[in-house]
Amino acid sequence: MRRSYLSIVLIATLALTACGTNASNASNVTSISVEDMPLSAEPADDTTTQNNTIATNAFKFNENVFSKKAATIYGEKTKASFFNLCKALKAGEDTFECPDEATYIECIEGDLLSHFFPAAVSCISADETTGFADGVGKIKYNITKDEFRSREKAFEDKVVDTLNANVSPSYSEFEKALNLYVYISQNFVYDYEMYEDYLAGKGENVGAYRALMDSKGISQELSDLYSYLLLQCGVEADIISGYNINGDHQWSYVTISGKDYHVDPTQGLSSPDLFDDNTPLDYFLMTDNTRAERDGFSDYLLCGSTSLEVQATDDKYSGLSGGYFLKLDCDRNILTYGGYDGGGVQEFRYDD
Numbered sequence: 527m528r529r530s531y532l533s534i535v536l537i538a539t540l541a542l543t544a545c546g547t548n549a550s551n552a553s554n555v556t557s558i559s560v561e562d563m564p565l566s567a568e569p570a571d572d573t574t575t576q577n578n579t580i581a582t583n584a585f586k587f588n589e590n591v592f593s594k595k596a597a598t599i600y601g602e603k604t605k606a607s608f609f610n611l612c613k614a615l616k617a618g619e620d621t622f623e624c625p626d627e628a629t630y631i632e633c634i635e636g637d638l639l640s641h642f643f644p645a646a647v648s649c650i651s652a653d654e655t656t657g658f659a660d661g662v663g664k665i666k667y668n669i670t671k672d673e674f675r676s677r678e679k680a681f682e683d684k685v686v687d688t689l690n691a692n693v694s695p696s697y698s699e700f701e702k703a704l705n706l707y708v709y710i711s712q713n714f715v716y717d718y719e720m721y722e723d724y725l726a727g728k729g730e731n732v733g734a735y736r737a738l739m740d741s742k743g744i745s746q747e748l749s750d751l752y753s754y755l756l757l758q759c760g761v762e763a764d765i766i767s768g769y770n771i772n773g774d775h776q777w778s779y780v781t782i783s784g785k786d787y788h789v790d791p792t793q794g795l796s797s798p799d800l801f802d803d804n805t806p807l808d809y810f811l812m813t814d815n816t817r818a819e820r821d822g823f824s825d826y827l828l829c830g831s832t833s834l835e836v837q838a839t840d841d842k843y844s845g846l847s848g849g850y851f852l853k854l855d856c857d858r859n860i861l862t863y864g865g866y867d868g869g870g871v872q873e874f875r876y877d878d
Contacts, residue, residue: 585690592757595828595829599831612643623662627657630663645735646674681735684738684739685754697856711795711805714795720736762780762781769823769825775821787812788809791809794806804850807863808847814837861873
């Protein structure tokens with residue numbers, strides 16, 4: 527298993543937040559004997575620890591993923607044009623249909639590739655002088671088409687393998703979100719070198735593609751990857767960013783059973799120095815208040831825009847804060863987790 531090493535600041539943050547919540551206060555939490563469950567239930571590589579058999583080859587790659595909130599922000603015209611671009615890229619074509627130059631630029635040079643077709647990030651660019659004419663946009667490849675096809679195929683295969691190893695189509699949205707959260711926590715590390723490059727303006731390759739292929743990343747990459755994997759398995763997920771005294775940070779905004787929550791996969795990275803290297807749950811399915819109180823973020827941008835209101839008020843999962851993942855039983859709808867500071871092993875019962 528890959529080991530994740532968090533910064534001193536991140537470790538301190540987790541330690542402080544762990545002391546502030548008693549998970550046993552939740553009505554759907556049951557304390558059980560420590561003897562009933564080992565405190566170190568270490569997931570195998572690329573999978574979460576659970577007693578369910580995950581079907582092989584259950585998921586197929588979907589080239590057309592686009593969140594509902596992003597469609598509201600960008601509009602159906604841009605969404606349709608972006609799908610045209612994705613289809614053209616998959617076919618190795620040089621042009622795609624789009625209605626106007628602004629949409630053409632948005633599809634290729636904006637954030638859409640990062641969020642919804644990560645393999646193409648830094649591989650294509652727009653010709654802003656003669657790239658658009660008569661409803662057709664030109665695709666400028668920055669690498670050869672053969673190189674791009676190889677890159678895209680490798681990413682596609684990795685996405686499908688990751689989904690089939692960690693989730694099943696029969697899983698609930700909660701189960702998919704948790705399993706993929708634990709997958710990233712246990713198999714990825716924070717990339718401090720890339721963070722320094724990003725601050726220096728050298729982050730042109732930052733994205734979910736690099737994170738998935740290299741098993742490391744900064745917050746922009748890990749949240750992009752987490753949200754993208756969720757979209758690929760049918761869970762609504764977006765990207766949200768905010769600012770505090772330390773600068774900007776990006777995480778995921780996930781919809782579970784019609785309600786929105788904040789999920790921060792970067793803060794969820796495991797550490798061998800904490801909780802037997804198990805996944806902390808403090809930053810999984812947070813409310814607006816918890817997100818704001820925990821790190822002081824403000825000035826939220828949802829999908830890069832302020833046009834949609836950020837409203838995550840459901841505290842159904844607040845009892846998980848102050849605990850770390852041990853086991854997920856999808857047959858009985860029970861999440862078993864350990865509590866900080868000698869809190870013992872507890873069970874969280876969830877709905878389908």
